Amino acid sequence: MGKNFAKIDKAECKGCKVCVSACPKHCIHIGSDINQLGYQYAVFESDECTACGLCFYSCPEPGAITVYKDE
Ligand code: SF4
Numbered sequence: 001m002g003k004n005f006a007k008i009d010k011a012e013c014k015g016c017k018v019c020v021s022a023c024p025k026h027c028i029h030i031g032s033d034i035n036q037l038g039y040q041y042a043v044f045e046s047d048e049c050t051a052c053g054l055c056f057y058s059c060p061e062p063g064a065i066t067v068y069k070d071e
């Protein structure tokens with residue numbers, strides 16, 4: 001438990017929140033910091049990630065999210 005995670009590249013994120021809604025485990029939120037594009041970017045913070053990939057598949061920005069599965 002706890003080793004699955006989603007890595008979000010803040011430079012690629014446009015803060016659309018689609019991944020926030022997509023995650024069934026509520027692992028992702030929009031932080032208060034702003035990236036170089038001027039967007040408040042998504043932050044992964046959780047021990048509950050199941051590596052389901054829904055955040056990855058929902059994100060419209062190629063390369064913004066990478067999911068790592070503990071195995
Ligand atoms: S892989 Fe699944 S559980 Fe993990 S952050 Fe993405 S949507 Fe949430």
Ligand code: SF4
Pocket residue numbers: 008012013014015016017018019020041042058059060061064065
């Ligand atoms: S879906 Fe992608 S672009 Fe949108 S907030 Fe999440 S990581 Fe950022």
